[in-house]
Structure formats: C-alpha cells, structure tokens
Amino acid sequence: MFRSGFIAVIGKPNVGKSTLINALVGEKVAITSPKPQTTRNKILGIKNGQDYQMVFLDTPGIHNGKSKLGEYLKKSTESATNGVDAIMILLDAGKVNTFDFDLIKSYENSSVPVFVVVNKVDISSYEKLYPVLAKLNEYQFVKEFLVISALKKRNLQEIERALLNILPEGPAYFPTDQYTDKNLRFMAAEIIREKALLFLQEEIPHGIAIDITTFKEGKNLIDIKADIICESDRHKQIIIGKNGAMLKKIGTSAREEIEKLVDNKVLLELFVKVREDWKENKNTLSDLGYNLKEFDD
Ligand SMILES: Nc1nc2c(ncn2[C@@H]2O[C@H](COP(=O)(O)OP(=O)(O)OP(=O)(O)O)[C@@H](O)[C@H]2O)c(=O)[nH]1
Ligand SMILES: [Mg+2]
Incomplete structure (x- = not known):
C-alpha cells in the first residue's frame, strides 16, 4: 500500500521549520539562518520513500508584520494549512511561550491530525523541558508530541513513523525524483x-x-x-x-x-x-x- 499526503509545518520565526524540512527531505529545499523571518514563501519539500510520499509545506514564521510584505507572509502561512493531511506545529524548546500555546490551541478543532514537535533539544536542558512538556500534555486533541533536534537530526525517524500512522493511502503527487516545487x-x-x-x-x-x-x-x-x-x-x-x-x-x-x-x-x-x-x-x-x-x- 502506498501512502501520501501534505503536511504543513508552522510555528514562530526561527524555531527551525526550514532546517527540519531540509533534514527530513535530505536536500536543501529552503534556506535557513540564525535570524528570524528567513522564509518568505510557501515552499514544498518532498520526501520520497519506498511506499510513501510526504509533501512538507515550509512556511514563513508567524509574526505580525504590518507591511504589505508582512501581509503576504501571513497569508502564505495561513493558506498552507488549507487542505493538508496533517499540521505540524514546531516549537523551540528553549523559547516556548504563550504565543506557542495559543497557536496550538487555535487548532483545537482541526479536522486533520495536529502534531506538536519540540525542536532544538540539543541546546535545552531537561529542567527547562519538563514544565513545557507537562503543560503541553493538557492539549488532549494533539495526536502526538515529539521531541527532536532538526540540526543534529535526532529523533527524525519518530516524525516519519508518526506521519505514516495517519497518512492516507494515495498516489505520488509528484515525480518521485523531485524534492521541491521551486525552480x-x-x-x-x-x-x-x-x-x-x-x-x-x-x-x-x-x-x-x-x-x-x-x-x-x-x-x-x-x-x-x-x-x-x-x-x-x-x-x-x-x-x-x-x-x-x-x-x-x-x-x-x-x-x-x-x-x-x-x-x-x-x-x-x-x-x-x-x-x-x-x-x-x-x-x-x-x-x-x-x-x-x-x-x-
Ligand atoms: N541548536 C539547534 N539549532 C537549530 C535546530 N534547528 C534549527 N536550528 C537553528 O535555528 C536557526 C533558525 O532555523 P530555521 O530553519 O531558519 O528556522 P525557521 O523556523 O525556518 O525560521 P523562519 O523561516 O524565519 O520562520 C538556524 O540558525 C538553525 O541552524 C536544532 O535542532 N538545534
Ligand atoms: Mg524558514
């Protein structure tokens, strides 16, 4: 059986969305940088497996830019969650705050599975992480919580496993040697x-x-x-x-x-x-x- 689907990756600026997608796809699909607001377009990263195709949507970090460009970034992110098969909310382990909790909560009535992925554990301590994980546990609607390091490629196979659990049977939407939609x-x-x-x-x-x-x-x-x-x-x-x-x-x-x-x-x-x-x-x-x-x- 072949599984396929679209997964939107959303979160605050600089939490590591693009780094994660590059790591999952195994190619540099999106640029990354230590400065927030790096990604400006919706970019597809296509991960092709033996019996699956996962299409990740990289998105601009969510923030309230007031310019016309800011409006474009906001709409790119919002539109990325339409019609997908799963939503992955990425957090920076060392910088979780109410913005993240509110973001998670806003997907409470999502019709598709929501995953919360805590990134950058390589630079966070467990003392910091435990209270965050305890608080996250309150969100019963979240399908799974995953703790990873995109940069060190730690626990990425857990993401693959979690997604394979929920992705529907379906065709390869893109040629299987293609890894992005951009030229x-x-x-x-x-x-x-x-x-x-x-x-x-x-x-x-x-x-x-x-x-x-x-x-x-x-x-x-x-x-x-x-x-x-x-x-x-x-x-x-x-x-x-x-x-x-x-x-x-x-x-x-x-x-x-x-x-x-x-x-x-x-x-x-x-x-x-x-x-x-x-x-x-x-x-x-x-x-x-x-x-x-x-x-x-
Ligand atoms: N230590 C550590 N750094 C990470 C990890 N993942 C990403 N980073 C770093 O965090 C910074 C931001 O990463 P990006 O992937 O550009 O973040 P983003 O969420 O796509 O940011 P925007 O496009 O601005 O929304 C970069 O300097 C990455 O190297 C991680 O697991 N551990
Ligand atoms: Mg990015």
Whole structure:
C-alpha cells in the first residue's frame, strides 16, 4: 500500500521549520539562518520513500508584520494549512511561550491530525523541558508530541513513523525524483538572500529582496545577474561594503553554493538597487515573487 499526503509545518520565526524540512527531505529545499523571518514563501519539500510520499509545506514564521510584505507572509502561512493531511506545529524548546500555546490551541478543532514537535533539544536542558512538556500534555486533541533536534537530526525517524500512522493511502503527487516545487531561478535567489542574511547585521537583512534579472543556462556556464533590492542609500553602502568587500563576500559564497546545486560553472553578478517602498508596493512585491493575488479566490 502506498501512502501520501501534505503536511504543513508552522510555528514562530526561527524555531527551525526550514532546517527540519531540509533534514527530513535530505536536500536543501529552503534556506535557513540564525535570524528570524528567513522564509518568505510557501515552499514544498518532498520526501520520497519506498511506499510513501510526504509533501512538507515550509512556511514563513508567524509574526505580525504590518507591511504589505508582512501581509503576504501571513497569508502564505495561513493558506498552507488549507487542505493538508496533517499540521505540524514546531516549537523551540528553549523559547516556548504563550504565543506557542495559543497557536496550538487555535487548532483545537482541526479536522486533520495536529502534531506538536519540540525542536532544538540539543541546546535545552531537561529542567527547562519538563514544565513545557507537562503543560503541553493538557492539549488532549494533539495526536502526538515529539521531541527532536532538526540540526543534529535526532529523533527524525519518530516524525516519519508518526506521519505514516495517519497518512492516507494515495498516489505520488509528484515525480518521485523531485524534492521541491521551486525552480533553479528561485533557488538561486534564495541562496543569495541566505548569504546576505548570514553576513549582514541588524535590520538590513529584513529590508532586502533579490531580483534575478538574467538566468541564462549555457552548456558550460550559467550566467546569472541579480539585483539586491534594499530600502535606503545607507543600506546600499553597507551591502556593498568597503571597496565592494561585502558584496564580493556575498557573491562568492552564493556562487559556490549555486554551482554545487546546478553542477555547473556559474557566473554571478550582483548589483545593489535602492527601492524605498518595495515592501509596500504591490507591483514590486509581485515582481519579486511575493504576489498577494496568489491568495485571491
Ligand atoms: N541548536 C539547534 N539549532 C537549530 C535546530 N534547528 C534549527 N536550528 C537553528 O535555528 C536557526 C533558525 O532555523 P530555521 O530553519 O531558519 O528556522 P525557521 O523556523 O525556518 O525560521 P523562519 O523561516 O524565519 O520562520 C538556524 O540558525 C538553525 O541552524 C536544532 O535542532 N538545534
Ligand atoms: Mg524558514
């Protein structure tokens, strides 16, 4: 019997949703970073087994961003839980608070099984964990509580087991050699953004977006040009860095990773552009891959 289904992975920013999905799928489907609000789109991570296909939906961390971009992120997450076969709420073991409890509670009347997964146990103590687990036990409607480390790949087989218990019989929804729904162009933009998140500090990472302006696949080389969109001249200066050092660092690191992904040489040219209101302008947002119309019925 072949089982298949969709599983939405939701939770606060930075709890490790993308890290978990990458670990489960065994491929880098989504970028991750130590900074909150890394994921901006709904991204599918497809785990193909002998007799199952699990399709995980990575989602932006839930928070109350007031911009048009914030609205897009919120809708991405909300829409991800529609029509799925299971919902997995991820918590950071060391940072569980009322927001998490309220989130769990909001799924009390869910028509599909709800799992609560406590992540990052590798950096949490049992003294901290016990009161959390005791409190979680009050939520009788939750199908199972699981304690894992996505980063150390600890207890992930428990997630697989728990899901196989509830997934219905069904077909493979995607070709079994496919592990995401996103194309190379999207992945390239995300990798550039990941490196920017990694190397840039403070508020700047959240104020940038990547626009791939050229993506030409030749036989021996892929030619990629991309704009790093930011919100002010001051940010632009910081992203470029002294004598272009920062931009070079982001570019080199991104190029190396894109080359591995495409298994080809890559020529990557980055430009920095200021568009003060990109987070508020619906058309600009749409051009950058954050199209609010996706959610219109
Ligand atoms: N120590 C430890 N760190 C983890 C674990 N899982 C994730 N992390 C780290 O937590 C940070 C956030 O991980 P992400 O996977 O980007 O978190 P996310 O929930 O997808 O975040 P958003 O996309 O912003 O909502 C990264 O620095 C990860 O390396 C874990 O099990 N243990
Ligand atoms: Mg993420």
